Amino acid sequence: MPELPEVETVVRGLRPLVRGRTITGMACAWARTLHSPDAPTFAARIAGQTIQAGDRRAKYIVMALDHDFLVVHLKMTGRLYVTAADATHDADRWLRLHLDLDNGQQLRFSDPRKFGRVYLTSELATITGALGPEPLADDFTLADFMARLAGRTRGLKALLLDQGFIAGVGNIYADEALFRAGLHPLRRADSLTTDEAARLYLAVRAALNDGITHEGASINWYRKPDGTRGESQNHFFVYGRDGQPCHNCGQPIDKIRVAQRGTHFCRNCQPEHL
DNA sequence: CGGACAACCTGGCGGC
DNA sequence: TGCCGCCAGGTTGTCC
Numbered sequence: 219m220p221e222l223p224e225v226e227t228v229v230r231g232l233r234p235l236v237r238g239r240t241i242t243g244m245a246c247a248w249a250r251t252l253h254s255p256d257a258p259t260f261a262a263r264i265a266g267q268t269i270q271a272g273d274r275r276a277k278y279i280v281m282a283l284d285h286d287f288l289v290v291h292l293k294m295t296g297r298l299y300v301t302a303a304d305a306t307h308d309a310d311r312w313l314r315l316h317l318d319l320d321n322g323q324q325l326r327f328s329d330p331r332k333f334g335r336v337y338l339t340s341e342l343a344t345i346t347g348a349l350g351p352e353p354l355a356d357d358f359t360l361a362d363f364m365a366r367l368a369g370r371t372r373g374l375k376a377l378l379l380d381q382g383f384i385a386g387v388g389n390i391y392a393d394e395a396l397f398r399a400g401l402h403p404l405r406r407a408d409s410l411t412t413d414e415a416a417r418l419y420l421a422v423r424a425a426l427n428d429g430i431t432h433e434g435a436s437i438n439w440y441r442k443p444d445g446t447r448g449e450s451q452n453h454f455f456v457y458g459r460d461g462q463p464c465h466n467c468g469q470p471i472d473k474i475r476v477a478q479r480g481t482h483f484c485r486n487c488q489p490e491h492l
Numbered sequence: 493c494g495g496a497c498a499a500c501c502t503g504g505c506g507g508c
Numbered sequence: 509t510g511c512c513g514c515c516a517g518g519t520t521g522t523c524c
Contacts, residue, residue, distance in 0.1 A: 220518085221518090250500090277518075277519095291518080291519085292518090293500095293517085293518050293519075294501090294502095294516075294517055294518065295501090295502080295503090295516095295517095312502090329501095330501080330502055330503065331500085331501045331516095331517095332500075332501050332502075333500065333501065333502095333517090333519085335519095370493090371493080371494080372493085372494065372495085376494085376495085381518085381519080388517075388518070389516095389518085390517095437516090438503085438504080438516080439503090439516095477495085478495095478496075478497075478517090479517070480516080480517085
């Protein structure tokens with residue numbers, strides 16, 4: 219659900235609302251939402267710190283404070299939004315945490331499934347250290363991508379989902395990228411020709427960039443910080459389209475199980491030939 | 493290295 | 509209408 223494009227959209231919406239604001243208080247309604255440190259330590263340490271920046275690393279939202287990083291992972295159903303402290307919203311039904319800001323507003327974290335996690339750390343690398351490169355970074359080149367593919371025997375779908383291989387791709391955009399590249403989800407990574415690897419490199423970036431352009435995919439839970447839906451789901455080639463005609467060839471889209479994930483592809487446009 | 497699978501959780505939906 | 513059971517998927521951890 220929230221993958222790189224959704225998280226990027228959240229960060230872009232949040233940034234102007236939180237940058238420069240000083241955190242004056244905190245309340246946590248579901249203890250496990252706080253990954254670390256524990257609630258008393260978290261509250262004491264974050265109070266008085268000013269939010270200097272709001273950025274994204276993979277699927278993590280990273281807010282630089284005076285002395286720490288406030289990090290949020292939305293997992294499947296998390297939402298972040300800024301609102302007047304006395305206002306209520308539909309998403310408050312699943313409110314797990316809120317931070318009081320110095321302008322009378324609150325930064326709220328809502329999460330029906332309680333998978334989302336919030337971190338406070340002075341060492342960002344303890345959270346993001348094992349992540350692979352950002353696929354949309356200017357310095358992530360085709361040569362880098364090919365070097366990372368070399369020697370990997372896994373299927374392409376499993377590899378794209380591996381955050382240590384490339385950071386930020388989830389189930390939706392993995393399927394979209396593989397369709398755009400015309401490559402089967404189970405194709406062995408080390409079997410790609412140079413041309414195929416180049417197609418995949420471009421397809422991953424195109425799928426993610428299109429997702430950002432359409433402000434993320436609101437399949438069910440994801441919302442932008444202002445509560446509205448993204449439009450990316452209206453532009454999918456394969457995800458969630460099982461049984462419907464392929465936009466390229468008209469054959470019905472298939473759905474199979476790969477790496478324990480629902481996987482959508484076109485048998486005709488993404489031939490197996492392993 | 494990698495594959496399989498459970499765990500974490502709840503709402504939504506199809507089936508009966 | 510209501511109940512049951514399954515499905516959704518990001519990440520970690522465990523086992524083979």
